[in-house]
Amino acid sequence: AKKLGRNQYHFFTEELNQIVQNTINLDKDMRQALIDNEYCLFYQPKVDLLTSKIVGVEALIRWISPTKGFIAPNVFIPLAEENGFIKELGNWIVEEALNQHLKWKEMGIDINISINISAKQLLDKSFVPKFINTLENKNINPSKIDLEITEYMFMEESKETKNNLNKLHDFGVTISLDDFGTGYSSLSYLKKFPIDYLKVDKAFLDDFNSVDGSIFLETIVKMGQMLKMKVIAEGVETQEQIDYLKSISCDQYQGYYFSKPLSSKDFEKFYFKN
Ligand code: C2E
Ligand code: CA
Ligand code: CA
Ligand code: CA
Numbered sequence: 001a002k003k004l005g006r007n008q009y010h011f012f013t014e015e016l017n018q019i020v021q022n023t024i025n026l027d028k029d030m031r032q033a034l035i036d037n038e039y040c041l042f043y044q045p046k047v048d049l050l051t052s053k054i055v056g057v058e059a060l061i062r063w064i065s066p067t068k069g070f071i072a073p074n075v076f077i078p079l080a081e082e083n084g085f086i087k088e089l090g091n092w093i094v095e096e097a098l099n100q101h102l103k104w105k106e107m108g109i110d111i112n113i114s115i116n117i118s119a120k121q122l123l124d125k126s127f128v129p130k131f132i133n134t135l136e137n138k139n140i141n142p143s144k145i146d147l148e149i150t151e152y153m154f155m156e157e158s159k160e161t162k163n164n165l166n167k168l169h170d171f172g173v174t175i176s177l178d179d180f181g182t183g184y185s186s187l188s189y190l191k192k193f194p195i196d197y198l199k200v201d202k203a204f205l206d207d208f209n210s211v212d213g214s215i216f217l218e219t220i221v222k223m224g225q226m227l228k229m230k231v232i233a234e235g236v237e238t239q240e241q242i243d244y245l246k247s248i249s250c251d252q253y254q255g256y257y258f259s260k261p262l263s264s265k266d267f268e269k270f271y272f273k274n
Helices: 002-035 073-083 086-107 119-123 127-137 158-171 202-206 211-226 239-247 264-273
Strands: 039-048 054-065 069-071 112-116 145-150 174-180 197-200 230-233
Touching: 002 054, 002 073, 002 086, 039 086, 039 112, 039 264, 054 073, 054 086, 073 086, 086 112, 086 119, 086 127, 086 264, 112 174, 119 127, 119 145, 119 158, 127 158, 158 174, 197 211, 202 211, 211 230
Parallel strands: 054 112, 112 145, 145 174, 174 197, 197 230
Antiparallel strands: 039 054, 054 069
16 A cells, blocks of 8 residues: 555656646747747637527637647637736737727628737736727727626726726727626626626526526616626527527627638628628
């Protein structure tokens, strides 16, 4: 038994070393990946539930490494937030999304574009002035640009967060509260911060067939609308879910049922077919 114990210890150390090594490599690799042009943005349509028309897209980052293959944003974004690289990567994401918006506008695809913003990015002193400056320089209508933030941003430094969001909102950019219902939200946040859209997390939709699940979803939609927000359901995969969302007057949805996130070229084809 003693021997097994030591072997196990040995095994765990090795495994731990491996994890540490992988993290260090990933840390280095994701910085190099920006230099090597390995990131790109995919776009998932946002759809109006009443008209079934595309009203906007959400930009979602993709990292396709020639050596490691596809690395999911759920893997590298949290790491980039931890090691600070998100500021650099975030700048690239904003620049790329805004350039795409301009390209599409020229092609006659004049739709809103939503950009995911990490807490660290928003709290960086230079972010807001730089963002506003960029919109001005590129001559972009701010009401076409939406920033998606998550409620856990409200927990720390909420004064800074509030000031920054207010500046962006006053300038004309819209704000979406992403993954609503999954964090440690206090509902008072909904009145304290300038939020235009509530994005209800997929978890609520997965649960809509149960009595409790449907009560939550319907209540969130009503509450959001009473607070003058539009409500967007995330992760819609079936017609049944769409019928239900229509019956409770939800405003918009996103999900594989309509379209997965697409490359810019594939989105263009999809847009003109619809
Ligand atoms: P999120 O912002 O909540 O994005 C929604 C995720 O759900 C996306 O995963 C999307 O591909 C996926 N999704 C959309 N429709 C469906 C559906 O019908 N069914 C299912 N099962 N999934 C669906 P993705 O692209 O892997 O992104 C994961 C997360 O990574 C995002 O969650 C966001 O938190 C983060 N992320 C992605 N791109 C960026 C970015 O450019 N900047 C920042 N800061 N974070 C990003
Ligand atoms: Ca999002
Ligand atoms: Ca979400
Ligand atoms: Ca999420």
